[in-house]
Amino acid sequence: MSEKLEVILVDIGNSSVKTTEVSQGIFREEMVWGSFQEVAKKYGKVPMMISSVRKIDANQLRDLDAKVLTYQTLMPITLDYETPETLGADRIAAAAGANEMFPDQDNLIVDMGTCMTIDLIDRSGTFRGGIISPGLKMRMKSMSHFTDQLPDISNEWKKINSVELGKSTKECLLSGSYWGMIHEINGVMSAMSRNFTSLNTIITGGDAHFFESKLKAHIFAGSKIVQKGLYRIWKYQ
Template structure:
């Protein structure tokens, strides 16, 4: 670890822990660690800001020079949300990151993770709310899990045909999951564009690249949107 590290940005998702160093304002390549013990041992004395959708262990919560992002953290945006205590820290960070990148736009942030989230941050810096629905693999898993005979295609879906209508049961499950997400997002874009004419669409998450070319909008790929938001929040403190 170099001595001129400003801060370690930590994004704890449902399936991974991603860390990014910021040194002299420059973002390093994002890396993954296996668990919280590895995170603590690698960056024992560096300042951190953490966005987590999981419960954090006591040694991380009590760590010095560490900000655990929540709705109570001072933010450079305003949350127009009736239950801010339930708003995921990753969604807050992504909204801040979007507003930092495109301050003159109404930004729609779509994250293709375990769950799919769609959040709107307007050009005045107000988080207006969002949508949560099952992610791609969750849809595929759920149809198998909650039925007796439908197969789980979550590990093989990329080998199946990509037409709107399936010709086999597996292809039908694919169409319902993959194309269902596309039509869902395009419907949201069509509805919100009536009131937000400068709508800018930012996509992120592990499955984002599967959908980028299928959406009816100009897309900005925000691979580090959460990290950019975390850094902006850290500087705001």
């Protein structure tokens, strides 16, 4: 690390830990880690801004220059949410990132991970609320888990013919999971556009690339939207 690092942006999700190094406002390549302990060992005293959907043991932060994003963190957006203490840090960071990337628009953020979240931040920078529903694999696994005879297709779904009307049980399970999410997203986009005429839809998350070509007008943001939001909030402190 010849160049001095400004901050390490850490996104701790349900299934992975992602980091991005920032030097003089320039984002370096995203890295994926097995645990936060690995990140702490690698970066030591470098400042960190952390978004986590999991609880972080305070002992892990004791010797680090780290800020953990919560609803109480000073931030450049407003949270119009009745239970802000329950609002995921990843959703807050994504909203801050969307508002910075597209500041004069109402932004609908579709995050496709373990769960799927659809959140709205309006052009004034106010987080207006959202939707949480099962993600792709969770839908597949749950149908098998809560029934006696339906199979779990979560590890083989890419090999199954993807059609809206299935001709086999596995095709039907895939249709309900995959096409069900597509129609859910398009339905929310249509409903929100009636009240927010400048609606800009952004898709992100680990499963987003599976859906990119099937959705109505949208912008694919990869994972950078959370990192941009984290950096924006870190600078705002």
